[in-house]
Amino acid sequence: MGLPSLALFLLILCFPAFSMQQDAPIYLQCMRNTTSLSSSTFASNLNTALRNFTTLSSQGSKYGTAAGNSGLYAVFQCRGDLSAQSCGQCVQNVTARLPQECPNSVGARIRFDACFLRYDNQSFFSLDTTYVMGYCNTANTSDVVTLSTIADLMESVTSEAPKQDGYWASAREIGVYAAAQCLGYLSQSECSQCLSSYSYRVACDSKLGGQVHLASCDYRFETYNFMESTPPEAAAPAPSLLAPVAAPRPPSLVAPQSPAGSKTLITAVSASVGFVVVVGVLLCAILVWRRRCKTGKEKGAKPVDKTASWSRQLLQKKAELFSLEELEEATGHFHPTNKLGEGGFGIVYKGTLKNGEQVAIKKLSIGSQQGKQEFLNEVNLITSVQHKNLVRLLGCCVEGLERMLVYEYLLNKSLDFFLARGNRILNWSTRYGIVVGMAKGLAYLHEESHTQIIHRDIKPSNILLDDQLNPVIADFGLARLVKDDATHVNTGVAGTIGYLAPEYALNGVLSEKVDVFSFGLVTLEVITGKQNVHSRLLTWVWEKYRDEKVLELVDEKLGNAFAPEQVIRVVHVALLCTQENPKQRPTMSRVILWLSGMSAILEIPIRPTFLVYNDSTASAGDSIHQSTSTSSTCSQSTNAFGGEVPWISGGVLSMSEIIDPR
Numbered sequence: 001m002g003l004p005s006l007a008l009f010l011l012i013l014c015f016p017a018f019s020m021q022q023d024a025p026i027y028l029q030c031m032r033n034t035t036s037l038s039s040s041t042f043a044s045n046l047n048t049a050l051r052n053f054t055t056l057s058s059q060g061s062k063y064g065t066a067a068g069n070s071g072l073y074a075v076f077q078c079r080g081d082l083s084a085q086s087c088g089q090c091v092q093n094v095t096a097r098l099p100q101e102c103p104n105s106v107g108a109r110i111r112f113d114a115c116f117l118r119y120d121n122q123s124f125f126s127l128d129t130t131y132v133m134g135y136c137n138t139a140n141t142s143d144v145v146t147l148s149t150i151a152d153l154m155e156s157v158t159s160e161a162p163k164q165d166g167y168w169a170s171a172r173e174i175g176v177y178a179a180a181q182c183l184g185y186l187s188q189s190e191c192s193q194c195l196s197s198y199s200y201r202v203a204c205d206s207k208l209g210g211q212v213h214l215a216s217c218d219y220r221f222e223t224y225n226f227m228e229s230t231p232p233e234a235a236a237p238a239p240s241l242l243a244p245v246a247a248p249r250p251p252s253l254v255a256p257q258s259p260a261g262s263k264t265l266i267t268a269v270s271a272s273v274g275f276v277v278v279v280g281v282l283l284c285a286i287l288v289w290r291r292r293c294k295t296g297k298e299k300g301a302k303p304v305d306k307t308a309s310w311s312r313q314l315l316q317k318k319a320e321l322f323s324l325e326e327l328e329e330a331t332g333h334f335h336p337t338n339k340l341g342e343g344g345f346g347i348v349y350k351g352t353l354k355n356g357e358q359v360a361i362k363k364l365s366i367g368s369q370q371g372k373q374e375f376l377n378e379v380n381l382i383t384s385v386q387h388k389n390l391v392r393l394l395g396c397c398v399e400g401l402e403r404m405l406v407y408e409y410l411l412n413k414s415l416d417f418f419l420a421r422g423n424r425i426l427n428w429s430t431r432y433g434i435v436v437g438m439a440k441g442l443a444y445l446h447e448e449s450h451t452q453i454i455h456r457d458i459k460p461s462n463i464l465l466d467d468q469l470n471p472v473i474a475d476f477g478l479a480r481l482v483k484d485d486a487t488h489v490n491t492g493v494a495g496t497i498g499y500l501a502p503e504y505a506l507n508g509v510l511s512e513k514v515d516v517f518s519f520g521l522v523t524l525e526v527i528t529g530k531q532n533v534h535s536r537l538l539t540w541v542w543e544k545y546r547d548e549k550v551l552e553l554v555d556e557k558l559g560n561a562f563a564p565e566q567v568i569r570v571v572h573v574a575l576l577c578t579q580e581n582p583k584q585r586p587t588m589s590r591v592i593l594w595l596s597g598m599s600a601i602l603e604i605p606i607r608p609t610f611l612v613y614n615d616s617t618a619s620a621g622d623s624i625h626q627s628t629s630t631s632s633t634c635s636q637s638t639n640a641f642g643g644e645v646p647w648i649s650g651g652v653l654s655m656s657e658i659i660d661p662r
Helices: 003-023 043-058 084-101 145-165 188-195 200-202 259-299 306-316 324-331 372-384 415-421 430-447 502-508 513-528 537-546 563-577 588-596
Strands: 027-033 063-069 074-076 105-111 117-122 131-136 169-175 176-182 212-213 217-220 340-341 346-352 357-366 391-397 402-408 462-463 471-473 491-497 625-626 631-637 644-650
Touching: 003 063, 027 131, 043 063, 043 074, 043 084, 043 117, 074 084, 084 105, 084 117, 105 131, 131 200, 145 169, 145 176, 145 188, 145 217, 169 340, 176 200, 200 212, 200 430, 200 588, 212 625, 212 631, 324 346, 324 402, 340 462, 372 391, 391 471, 415 462, 415 513, 430 462, 430 471, 430 513, 430 563, 513 537, 513 563, 537 563, 563 588
Parallel strands: none
Antiparallel strands: 027 105, 063 074, 074 117, 105 117, 131 212, 169 176, 176 217, 212 217, 340 346, 346 357, 357 402, 391 402, 462 471, 491 625, 631 644
16 A cells, blocks of 8 residues: 555544544533423523524524523634634534433533533523533653643633633643633623633643533643634743743754755854854953943043843843832932831831832842842742732842842731731621632742742731732742742752741641642631741630531631532641641642532541741741751640640751751
8 A cells, every 4th residue: 555545544444543533522510400391482582593503504603592592591602713614514423412401401502622612590691610520631741842831821711711712722832722602691801710720730731632621611732733723823932030041042044955966055054153253252352341331431440340240130030120219219218107017027118109109129238148149039939920919020130239129019018917906897798818828829930830839928017918808929029930840849948937837847848738738738827817926826726627617717807708518628628738747738839629619528637736946036927037056855744725746856956957957
């Protein structure tokens, strides 16, 4: 058999399998059965709507709705890349099949690869981020380039889809294809909210392909083209803020050359390259000579101030560079009345720029342990992440010994302000939103940003609240970048007493589970309205959970104005987050699933470990930044609510002796 015949034969063999796959729905749900549907007006109107959908799709429409007839609500939508013929065929298949599959249902939805249809006797034309179905390729990959490409493409299509007609966006890059789409009845902001509500990493992390279907939107990525047409190439991603970008190689010359032609080409290229190199060296020499002359005239030939090079680095990070004079004017020369707070690395002031914009200025103290590298690290981190639950960096100042960061100003200050003073009562829905928002921000840092980021200092004073009381995670001064191939790192302990995970406080073992532990403690503070003084809050919560009196934990200021089921779920999740063994703590993406009710909580928490610091100079809320060792002992203490609990006591901790006995 010749090669063309063999190829044709294989194609014919593959085609039935492909057709079978296309004829099978991705998911089918029949909802709320009734015995009298066939003779009802609803059934008659449904049949009319299905016929109209078939006609519309065959005429080129990729989206249509029906509403108002005897309580009937229906919608169909085709994938944005389909031709009118393909869309019409899919809708025709769906409208013929759905009445047979769900003959007695007053609600149903069916998803094929090419189209979607839903009907109900109740209106559903609003945002619904309920998780419906997801599929993942069984093949895993640890290739950094592939995973980075998938992340870039998913970010691209999910951000572009809300801006496009039909809420459809697709892209390809280096053998990876991705697409995202929302249902047409959503607004642009609702589409964006839907696509950002559920990360593909939750279902299909490290997979070579996957698709996630929510009630109002869906997205997919594969290493093959699953679309009818070839999608456009994704825009080139911005250069990494954390590593130099190598220049692209020149394109290969693949045209055949004769030996003589090849020799001539090599000679010409060599001569051209040599000429360019010589000219480049001469230009560089001239520029260096002129700069030295200028520096010698202006500064008496003194060494150039290194802050100039820092400034150039910061400008490359797309952060605005403010002068010291600007920030002094904005803060009234850092007047005490403009002081917002003080942390381990310096003081935060409120400022007003010349354009009237209010900002928060973090003025690092002279001699602060946050050196040049840590300062640049914070700038790099914050400018490289964009999420509604993470603080936005506007710019910075580097002049002489002064180093400052300029953030967006949030009117409602921090969560700590509400918990400590209690001047304003946060209702239950606000508290629940704060917990979920914190989880989403941390999940982005741990699992969705290009490089995993561990905060290391999650506490109420680092949870800011915007004008809608949504949480915004601040202060990345302690954050460390973790390499993609590292599951944990040993590091000098830095954090806040009362919120440190046991393995980090005792052994300096750092992983994302350190943030999970701190999140659990802050969540309990939000629920109870009590601060984690001397780490005894966890003891009290555990005892109430053990005695099945969880609802007694709720802040008494709320009275009975809370959702009992949500309280029980949140406390359960918080206890799982504070387990002694970091492997028993969930990921933040899993926490989001549990909090949203999308997944049952199967794990049962065990009695947590409780840390107490007996050093007279240290108390809960103090920041520590050490890499020297101290000893620790185990003892028994009585908690503030009665009962003996095992404590781990000692001074301010950084157990390098445990890591390295030498």
